[in-house]
Amino acid sequence: MLTRREVESRIGLSRSSIYQRLKDGSFPQPVRYGSRTVRWKESQIAAWLKEQEDKYLRKNCNLVDP
Incomplete structure (x- = not known):
C-alpha cells in the first residue's frame, strides 16, 4: 500500500x-x-501508469492496438 x-x-x-x-x-x-x-494499492497505481503510457503512445506514435 x-x-x-x-x-x-x-x-x-x-x-x-x-x-x-x-x-x-x-x-x-x-x-x-x-x-x-x-x-493506494501499488498494483492499481502501476496499472494506471501503464494505461497513461499506452494512451500517450497511441496518440503520439500512431500505434494501434494488436
Missing part, C-alpha cells in the same frame, strides 16, 4: 492534481483507513 507522497513521487503529479483526478474519476480510488488516512 502506498501513501499519497509515495504516489506523488511515482507518478509525478501534485497532491491537488491527484485529488482532481479522483474527483473526475480518472484515477484509482484509495483505500480509507480511518477519517484521515488513505493508501
